[in-house]
Amino acid sequence: MEPVLFYGVPHGCSFGSIVALEWLGQPYRLHRIDMLADKPGGAFAKASPFGQTPALLVGGGGALSESLAILHHIAARGLDKGLGFAQGTKEFDQLNWMLSYLHTSFHSNLGLGWNAFKLGKNDKAGRELLRTMAREKAAKDYAYLQSLLDGSEWLVGDHKTVADAYFIGIARWGEDLGLFDLAKEFPRLHQHMAKLEADPAVIFAHAIEDEKPATSTGGFRGHAALRELDTRLAA
Numbered sequence: 001m002e003p004v005l006f007y008g009v010p011h012g013c014s015f016g017s018i019v020a021l022e023w024l025g026q027p028y029r030l031h032r033i034d035m036l037a038d039k040p041g042g043a044f045a046k047a048s049p050f051g052q053t054p055a056l057l058v059g060g061g062g063a064l065s066e067s068l069a070i071l072h073h074i075a076a077r078g079l080d081k082g083l084g085f086a087q088g089t090k091e092f093d094q095l096n097w098m099l100s101y102l103h104t105s106f107h108s109n110l111g112l113g114w115n116a117f118k119l120g121k122n123d124k125a126g127r128e129l130l131r132t133m134a135r136e137k138a139a140k141d142y143a144y145l146q147s148l149l150d151g152s153e154w155l156v157g158d159h160k161t162v163a164d165a166y167f168i169g170i171a172r173w174g175e176d177l178g179l180f181d182l183a184k185e186f187p188r189l190h191q192h193m194a195k196l197e198a199d200p201a202v203i204f205a206h207a208i209e210d211e212k213p214a215t216s217t218g219g220f221r222g223h224a225a226l227r228e229l230d231t232r233l234a235a
């Protein structure tokens with residue numbers, strides 16, 4: 001049975017898991033979740049206890065939520081492709097550190113901007129406070145990540161890894177939310193984003209999110225219906 005990834009729109013952090021699955025090149029399917037609508041029950045509710053994306057129905061049975069768990073799962077299956085590193089090595093520690101930083105700082109800080117977006121227009125003061133906090137905190141993250149990319153082509157090691165996949169799904173939020181002009185404020189970081197944006201897996205993930213014709217250069221086998229997935233997880 002191939003793995004099935006629940007990805008979220010609009011612009012979820014699950015984008016990185018789609019990119020990583022494409023890079024892995026093994027068969028997988030997708031199921032789309034509208035994060036602004038009521039969440040479905042069934043296999044999604046079982047796979048994702050808090051109703052968040054991403055969640056993954058694992059090929060061998062069972063499910064994983066949490067981007068870090070999913071990305072490490074994919075990386076472990078793509079060591080030959082360089083998506084991750086063997087546990088116990090210095091490189092693995094670097095990758096684990098970078099993923100943790102991207103999640104606990106970068107994702108959380110820009111997440112304040114998404115909270116402002118969800119607050120709606122009625123609470124103007126609340127929105128502005130959250131947006132100011134998001135900008136102040138995330139500016140430090142963009143600057144820090146840019147400093148790491150000075151003299152380095154990739155976030156970890158000398159080739160692309162699941163960290164770059166996760167990064168590109170989150171880094172776009174600064175402009176999505178109208179908080180930053182990344183090309184102007186963080187040109188080296190923006191250059192890294194532009195390189196990733198030209199990657200076929202990233203182009204594919206955008207097309208999937210936007211429901212446009214999507215050309216997989218990996219193992220995409222189509223979308224799966226929820227009722228079909230319900231049997232995958234025992235009650």
Ligand SMILES: N[C@@H](CCC(=O)N[C@@H](CS)C(=O)NCC(=O)O)C(=O)O
Pocket residue numbers: 008011012013014035051052053054065066067068103
């Ligand atoms: N800790 C989770 C957080 C995932 C998360 O924040 N997902 C967001 C999209 S980026 C989501 O599903 N939001 C909808 C909701 O919370 O209802 C992870 O890292 O996977």
